[in-house]
Structures are given as C-alpha cells and as structure tokens.
Amino acid sequence: MTTSESGSPPGLGFLTVLEHDQLGLVGGYLVLNVHGRPLEFHCTAPVKANRAQQILFGPTLDSYLYGEQIGQTLLGKCSLELLGVCTDVERALSVREYVSLPVSLVLTDSAAVDGHSAIGAPTTNADETAADHPGLTTGAGPVWRVDAAHRAAPHLCEFSIGANRLAVPAHRQDDRETITGRLENLGEFDLAEPFQRIRQAVEEAHRSGRA
Amino acid sequence: MHDALDGSTSGFAWKPHQQVEVSSFATEIPVAGADNAAWSGALSRTGPKVTSDTLQNTVAAAVSLPIVAQSLRVASYRFACAAGWQAERPPTTKGDSRRTANVPAPFGTRTRIRPPGDIVKLEDRLFYVLQPSLESLLREGALSLPAQPFGYQFEGIAFLYPRYCAVLADEMGLGKTMQAITAIRLLLHAGELSNVLLICPKPLVTNWQREFAAWAEELPVMVVEGDRARRRWQWQRNEAPIKIANYELLHRDSDLIAELDLHFDLVLLDEAQRIKNRTSVTSHAVRELPRRRSWALTGTPVENSPQDLVGIFEFLAPGYLNDSMKPRRMGRAASDYVLRRTKDRVLTELPPKMFRDAELELSAAQRHSYQLAEDEGVLRLTEMGDGATIQHVFELVLRLKQICNFDPATGDSSKFERLAADLDEVAASGRKAIIFSQWVSTLETLAERLAPLQPVQYHGKVPQRQRDALLEQFRSDPNHHVMLLSYGAGGVGLNLQFAEYVFLFDRWWNPAVEDQAINRAHRIGAAGPVTVTRFLALDTIEQRIDQVLREKRELFDTIFSDVEPQAKLGLTHQEIFGLFKLRCPNGPIDTAA
Numbered sequence: 001m002t003t004s005e006s007g008s009p010p011g012l013g014f015l016t017v018l019e020h021d022q023l024g025l026v027g028g029y030l031v032l033n034v035h036g037r038p039l040e041f042h043c044t045a046p047v048k049a050n051r052a053q054q055i056l057f058g059p060t061l062d063s064y065l066y067g068e069q070i071g072q073t074l075l076g077k078c079s080l081e082l083l084g085v086c087t088d089v090e091r092a093l094s095v096r097e098y099v100s101l102p103v104s105l106v107l108t109d110s111a112a113v114d115g116h117s118a119i120g121a122p123t124t125n126a127d128e129t130a131a132d133h134p135g136l137t138t139g140a141g142p143v144w145r146v147d148a149a150h151r152a153a154p155h156l157c158e159f160s161i162g163a164n165r166l167a168v169p170a171h172r173q174d175d176r177e178t179i180t181g182r183l184e185n186l187g188e189f190d191l192a193e194p195f196q197r198i199r200q201a202v203e204e205a206h207r208s209g210r211a
Numbered sequence: 212m213h214d215a216l217d218g219s220t221s222g223f224a225w226k227p228h229q230q231v232e233v234s235s236f237a238t239e240i241p242v243a244g245a246d247n248a249a250w251s252g253a254l255s256r257t258g259p260k261v262t263s264d265t266l267q268n269t270v271a272a273a274v275s276l277p278i279v280a281q282s283l284r285v286a287s288y289r290f291a292c293a294a295g296w297q298a299e300r301p302p303t304t305k306g307d308s309r310r311t312a313n314v315p316a317p318f319g320t321r322t323r324i325r326p327p328g329d330i331v332k333l334e335d336r337l338f339y340v341l342q343p344s345l346e347s348l349l350r351e352g353a354l355s356l357p358a359q360p361f362g363y364q365f366e367g368i369a370f371l372y373p374r375y376c377a378v379l380a381d382e383m384g385l386g387k388t389m390q391a392i393t394a395i396r397l398l399l400h401a402g403e404l405s406n407v408l409l410i411c412p413k414p415l416v417t418n419w420q421r422e423f424a425a426w427a428e429e430l431p432v433m434v435v436e437g438d439r440a441r442r443r444w445q446w447q448r449n450e451a452p453i454k455i456a457n458y459e460l461l462h463r464d465s466d467l468i469a470e471l472d473l474h475f476d477l478v479l480l481d482e483a484q485r486i487k488n489r490t491s492v493t494s495h496a497v498r499e500l501p502r503r504r505s506w507a508l509t510g511t512p513v514e515n516s517p518q519d520l521v522g523i524f525e526f527l528a529p530g531y532l533n534d535s536m537k538p539r540r541m542g543r544a545a546s547d548y549v550l551r552r553t554k555d556r557v558l559t560e561l562p563p564k565m566f567r568d569a570e571l572e573l574s575a576a577q578r579h580s581y582q583l584a585e586d587e588g589v590l591r592l593t594e595m596g597d598g599a600t601i602q603h604v605f606e607l608v609l610r611l612k613q614i615c616n617f618d619p620a621t622g623d624s625s626k627f628e629r630l631a632a633d634l635d636e637v638a639a640s641g642r643k644a645i646i647f648s649q650w651v652s653t654l655e656t657l658a659e660r661l662a663p664l665q666p667v668q669y670h671g672k673v674p675q676r677q678r679d680a681l682l683e684q685f686r687s688d689p690n691h692h693v694m695l696l697s698y699g700a701g702g703v704g705l706n707l708q709f710a711e712y713v714f715l716f717d718r719w720w721n722p723a724v725e726d727q728a729i730n731r732a733h734r735i736g737a738a739g740p741v742t743v744t745r746f747l748a749l750d751t752i753e754q755r756i757d758q759v760l761r762e763k764r765e766l767f768d769t770i771f772s773d774v775e776p777q778a779k780l781g782l783t784h785q786e787i788f789g790l791f792k793l794r795c796p797n798g799p800i801d802t803a804a
Contacts, residue, residue: 002570018705035351037401038290038341053340073283188350193321193343203338205286205578 003066012183013085013101014194015074017066017092018202024048026206027070028198031078036189042077043202044070064066071095083182086166088195090156093169102182104173105156107165108192164191214495217392231239256299288334291339292402315679321346322365327374328547331725339373345397354398357425359387363557368394370550374525375504378483379784380551380771383510383703383730385558388422391479392526396427399452404476404504406452410497411481413457415704417679419481423453439467446471462496480526482703483507484514484723486520498526511723512549512731513767517541520770524548540772551771554733562740564733570747570754573615574623581614581751589791608752615748616717626746627660630714633744637712638664638692644712645694647701647728649719654695657716665690670697681705686748704726708736713743718753722760723767755790 014030023046031040047070049061057064071092076083084102087093096103097165156167161183168175216455323345326336342348343707345365349356362370364386371377371394381387398404411419416434423432433451435442442464445454456464478500480486486494503528511758513519517538524532527548556559573581590608592599617624628645637644647652657664669678678700685694686709694710696702698719710732719725725745733741747753 032343033292035341036347037292038338039292040290041288041337041341042285045286047283069283074286077285077287079289190347194409195344197341201337204326204336204340207332208336 010083011030012082013072013075013082014079014199015068015085015087015089015092015095015103015193016195016197017089018199020046024201025065025070027074028202030198031080032083032194032202036194038197039080040078041201042074043198043200046076048089062091062095066091067094067096068098071100074100075101084179086191086194088192096172096175102172102178103166104109104166104168104175104179106156106191106195107167117204149151161191162186162188164189166191214313216751230715245276247401262535286336290338299722306661311408313687317735321432322362322369324369324372330373331456345369345372348401352397352431353425354396354400356393358527359391360555361386363552364390364393367550367552369396371506372397374506374548376506376548378507378509378512378523378527378545378549380509380512380549382551383552383727383734386735387510388419388481389426391506392423392426395453395479396430398477399430404452406449406475407454407477407479408475408500408502409453409455409479409481410458410461411455412485412703413459414675414678414700415481416457417453418518418704418706419455437760439463443467443471446473451540458493458496461500462529465499466497468500475500477504477506478502480505480507483509483523483526484511484519486526487514489522489525494522494525498529500561510727511721512551513770514721514723515763516766517770538766538769549771556736561735562737563735564729564741564743566742567742568747569626569629569744569751571625571629571652573751575750576621576623577614577618577625579774580620581611582620583609584614585791592791601787604791608756608790611752612717612749613650614655615751615753616648617656622656626659626716626748629746630657630716632663633712634661634664634693635715641689642712643694643709643710644714645696645701645707645732646716647696647698648712648716649698650717651697653716654697657695661693661695664693666693666695667691668695670695670700673700689783690717696728696731698724701731705731706734706736707731708734711737711741713741715743717746718756718760720756720760722764725760752790 007181011031013149014032016028018026018028020026024046025047027044027047029042030038031042047065049057049065053064054061059111066089069129071087073093074096075095082101084100084104085095086104087095088106088108090105093103093105155170157170157176158165159180159207161180164186166179168179195211259668318632323344324339324342326339330336330339343351345368348354367379367381367387367390371379371391379387379390381390395404399407409419415798416436420432420434421432430453431451432453432455433448435445435454435456437445440565442460443779446464446467478497480497486497488494506521507527509523512523515804518534519535521532521534521536521542524545536544554564572578585607588610589628591605592603595603616626634644646654646657646666648657651672653669654670658668667681669681673681682705694701694707696705702724708731711728714731715725715728719728729741733743747757
C-alpha cells in the first residue's frame, strides 16, 4: 500500500450489511491499517423499513437503505484517509453515489451477489430451495448447492488483484483503474477476511447489548 | 369528476377523489300569442328567469405520509496502534520465501483471537475480536517460524494473547514453550508489551535461551545472573525486552527489584507448580513482582491436591480460588483462565506411547534384605508410638525402595537383570533409551554396570555447565545408547524425542512427575512409538505406593474434566502410615512429592 502525504499510510475500509430476521439491517464498517490491524469500527443500530417506505421506495428501497442510509452514514463517521472501500454485499455498492471514494465488491463463493447463495454455502430458505431444486428434500438440516457459484452479474465489471476477485458497477469502470492502482501492493491480503471480523464484532456488540 | 391536486407548494400530496357539487341552471321561456303577439311579446319579454346557486367548493381531505430521512444511530470505536518492537533485520526483497516460511497461506485456516470472559468493556472486547488471525499477524509482521505450528498450538497462542491472567497447562511435550514465546513475540511486535520477565528453574535457563533463539530470533534475551552488582546492572538495562531469571535468584533479588522500582508488562512463570505452596519464599517473591500480566506454564497444575491450583492462582488473581471450593466448582471457576490439552486429544498423529509394567519378583537376596528391613522398621515405628513422625515413615519407605533397586549386601537386582536384557536389544537395534531413578547412587551403579553401552549421566552431581554438552553427545553420537537421568534434573525441560524407550527404574511419589519424565521422549518430533517400561517389585512398598499414585491420577481428572470424584483422593498421613498398617497420630500432610 502507499503512503499518504501526511506520512501515515492510509487505511482501507470494509463495509458490510447484515440481515437480522427480527431486527432488520445492521451496518458494520471496519477500517484497517496496512497490516490488517483495526483502526476504527463503526456499526449502526438496526434499520428496518416500514410498510410505507417499502411501498413508496419500491425497487429503490435497497439502494436507499444500503447505500444512502447505512453506507453513507457509516463512511461519514470515518476520520481517516482511505484508499478505498470494499464491501461483500452488492446492494451496498450504491453507497458509491454518495461518496468520492472508489467502492468495490469483493467476490467470494459466499458473496451476496443478487441474493444468491454460493456453492458450499448452506441455503437456509427451505421453501426457495425446494422450489429451485424439487429433487432435494428440505428435511431438518441445511441444503447445499451443488451447482457453481454465480459470478458477477452483467451490470458489474469484474477484475482481480492478487488472489482477490473484485467488481465495480459497470458504469463506474474508472473506479476499477483507481482501485487497481491503489491496491497494487496489496500482496497476499485476503480482502474477504475482514468481513468475518465485522460479523463477529456485530455479534459481540449485540450480545453485549443484551447482557 | 377528476383527481384534485393540492396546489400548495408543500409537495405533491395526494388527495382522495372528491365529488364536486355542481348546480343545475333552469331556463324558462314562455310561449307567445298570434298576430302581433310576436312583437309585443318581444317588447314585453323580460328575459329568461335565471336561478343562481352557489358552488360548494369544499377542500378535499388529504392524508400525508412524510418521508423523513431518519438519523441513524452509530456506535464508533477507535483503536490506537502502538509502535511495536522494531528489530534490526536484513532487508527483505519481494518474493523472499523466508518471509512467509512455515506460516499458513492467508486464504487457508485462520486462528482468531477471542476476548476472555473477564474483559467486560465492549471496546476492549472488540479490540480483540477485530484483530486479524494469528496467521495474518505472523505474515504481516514478517515473523518467520522454524517449523509449522500445529493447529492446537495456534489456539494456545490465541488463548494467551488477550489474557492478563492465564495458565497454559498443556500436557508435557505439546510445546508450551513455543506457544508462550510466539504469544510474547506477537504482543511485543504489536506494542502491547515492552518488558517481559520469565522465571524458570535454573536448569532450564539455557533451554529457554535456545527456544527463544529458535522461535523468535529477532528478540534479544538477557539472562539475569552473576554477582549482585552485576545483577543490579542487568535489572536496570532495557535493551532486551525479555529478561530470564531463575526462581532462587528471584528470591535473593526481591529487595533489589523493589529498590529499583521495576515494573513488568508480563511475568511468565515456567514450571509454575514451583509456587503451589503459598507459604514458600518463592511464592512470596513472585507474587510481589509489579506486573500487568501474569502467565503460568505448567504441565501439572494439580500434583497432589486442588490446593496446588489455588497456589498458582494466588499469583494470577489472589483470592479468586480458595481451599474451601470443591474440585468441580474450582474447575469451572478456573476454566476461562486455564487451557489444558492432552496429547491424546490434540496430537492424534503423535506416535503412540506404550506402557509395559514390568512387575518383578525380588531376587532371593533382595527379598531377604527387604523383609529384614521392613520388619525392623515397622517394629521400630510401632515402639515409637505417637512419637513416630512422617519423616520416620519416609525414611523407611526410601530404604525399602532402595533395596527394591539393589540388594545392599550382594548387589543383586532383578530390576537390573531385566533392564540389561532390554537395553541390549535397544542398543542392537541402534536406538536410544533414557532411564530415570530418584537416586543418584542408583544411577551411578547403573552407569558402572552398563559401561559397555557408554551411558551418559544427567543428574544433580553433573555440573550445570557440562549438561548441554552431554545432551548433545547423547543426541548426536550413535555410540551412546543410554542416558541415565534423575527425576529432579532430567524430568523437565529437556527435549529427548529421539529416544524411543523410557525406563522408570523406580517410581516417583507423584504421577505428574513421572509423566514429565516420560514426555521428555514422547513429545512433538518423536519419530516412532515410545515404549515406557515401569519397574515394580511385587509384594513390596512399591506396589502399595502404586495404588496411591492411581488415586492421584483420578484427582487430576476430576478437576480438569466433568467427572465426579470417585473416591477420597490425595496422600494423607493416614495413607502414608497405612503403607505399613500403622496408626496415624496426626492429620493430613501438605505434600508428599
């Protein structure tokens, strides 16, 4: 990674949005330094769209919740200079419309691209699975996909940095160049790993709140 | 009818459909007569009668659904990144294979640090939850390791890393040293530690130096030793982040440490069972050390009784455990502070450890001497009545055990005959064996009789400065097949995994000490199965003691498992006297180890 003009190496932001059955959406934003150590962590209170919002925002609701309300709020809390922002939730890419930083989607086998679960990931929605795979019995345990993981949707522009597969919105192709240039010294850093930390931290905060 | 829009500028609020009231206009035209009727009629015409009505233009009722951008609550945490230990190291080039040697690939298995239960503040807990995996920390810090650690070792490091009070109580041979060193190394590089004091038994100081050189080559280590003036100077030096001192020296330097107002980020005790006795000067000395973190390493947190663990916790968290706690409750209370793994559970790939109990009849001469000594001894103890002390009983026990080894009159030994036969086989196959006894005299006798096998001796009579060379000689010289060790000098800290045979020529009072001895050979790096031969003279004091040892093992299992105690455990006065069917005059003893 590069060094900023102020002398301290800039960090990299990791944004994710977690879905909770009862509570709604919880945003988590982790800023790491060049060694992968945490510098800042921000998480939102649960957000749940009401019925009126669901009707009135229609198909733009996700973009509003993930990008404007959660993403923009969280990115606004960061006090550090950043190289860019990574997310593992495609819907959160819409935050790019509200910030000047390049935002990229980290593609993994379990990345939430268009809501599809990937190979090897247990499918929790039994009804959906039964409909998609009539030959499978839902039973009590998880059902596993046997087909290949979905790749980036056509509206995304996919590229690689090291062993990491990334994507940016097709209309933001210039971000691809920016991100590639800024993260060229990333080495073997696994860009998908920090999202696990965010999930554990959100769980920890949730547990702490209940205690 | 039509939809109505509110003309206000407040927005495009929709209003429900409203029926507009419209009045009807009635136009009446009278009918005219004939002839002039049309003209006159035209003049007289007053015009159509118009009836007017007011339009009731009521305001439509509207329901507004304001869309307000809610202010989202955000919890924010910021973490300071302290400057860690900066070692001088040769510059690395891109693609330097050494940089990542023996550290798992970043996309592979990851070991995460979990905050311990006694960290309450959410921000502090998140600090640990959000740390990268240990494997990542090692890679990003360019910290190479001489060997790929096992998964359970990473877990052990992750256990130590966030803890301010911890006991790593892995079974001997699982690599407690490496786990502690790596945890210290990571904390030093993260800037969470800057000065560490390691306290160990004196014979293990060089072993720790070697291990630090192997597992953390960039970390300077200072051994505190020499005369008082030199030690004073050493205590004050800050160049090396790690100081090593032995227990005896620490006791002598307690006043010096207080006078110099020293403070340590971490005090690590090796072989922490040394402080199990809370009233000992050693225990007092370590408890007085000013420190932030307290870690203890021991393969035997409970040697004789649960009070041993209470003694160790007096160093970690005074008062947290107490003597009145039942073993099971104590085990639960200690669970978040103690990590205990056994080879059976974590090292499924370690070669097996096979036990052979060599139960032997004494030779005729030995039996004669034994019987004579026991009869005389018991008679004497009986005559002493209530004046008999535990020391008197111990003296008799030791005498009888020595006869079980060698007959003092003739030198006969059924144990030696069996041992010699076994060792011939060991030597013939080009393998190595280690033999333990509690007496130096027994080891010296064995050395004389086993001279053709060129045995190497390692016990209290061997000067400290010669010991490393002797170990290396036994390790590397194929002509040396046998090493003779005392439980005291050779039972801890030595890596003899190249030996495939272990002989316990006589038995120690404590099964934990025997385990330590056996695990000199049965440890990580062992190339093949380790065969342990435990000699036992039938119908002697050895057999009676063996029964007590079995009960002690059950005690250990009670504290470190959920098994309820099956019997009254521990070595009491009654049991010691009971070895000779004598009546005990007093209560329980503190220790028999």
